[in-house]
Amino acid sequence: MQPQRITPKAPASKSPAPKALAPNAHHTPQPLTLPPKSEWLNPCQEGSATMEPLRTCVGCRSRAPQTHLLRFVARGTELVVDEAAVLPGRGAWIHPNLDCYHLAEKRRAFGRALRAGNAIDTTHLEKWLNG
Numbered sequence: 001m002q003p004q005r006i007t008p009k010a011p012a013s014k015s016p017a018p019k020a021l022a023p024n025a026h027h028t029p030q031p032l033t034l035p036p037k038s039e040w041l042n043p044c045q046e047g048s049a050t051m052e053p054l055r056t057c058v059g060c061r062s063r064a065p066q067t068h069l070l071r072f073v074a075r076g077t078e079l080v081v082d083e084a085a086v087l088p089g090r091g092a093w094i095h096p097n098l099d100c101y102h103l104a105e106k107r108r109a110f111g112r113a114l115r116a117g118n119a120i121d122t123t124h125l126e127k128w129l130n131g
């Protein structure tokens with residue numbers, strides 16, 4: 001008894017490859033609806049809505065609004081208090097109290113902050129703080 005010969009099925013006719021391009025591919029983009037400008041900026045998470053820039057005190061290394069700090073600059077090897085924060089040049093900031101002054105002095109932070117080395121003369125600032 002001969003096994004019945006199974007005739008292979010004819011290969012299915014190739015279905016035409018689907019066209020990738022939609023007929024409407026070059027439609028004009030929808031105009032973006034932007035949120036109101038006030039929502040663009042992530043509000044500062046520190047609670048206060050101050051716009052003042054923060055500066056780092058060279059003494060206690062904490063950050064504070066620059067109005068809370070005293071600016072000083074280097075003039076030659078002398079540290080000069082810049083009360084109005086208007087003097088040109090490289091400046092640094094410190095809390096106007098002797099605690100931060102002594103902290104900064106101990107760490108030699110004045111010379112480092114002003115890129116003046118260790119020879120910076122801080123007597124002007126000390127006198128200013130002593131009133």
Ligand SMILES: [Zn+2]
Pocket residue numbers: 057058059060061062094095100
């Ligand atoms: Zn300080």
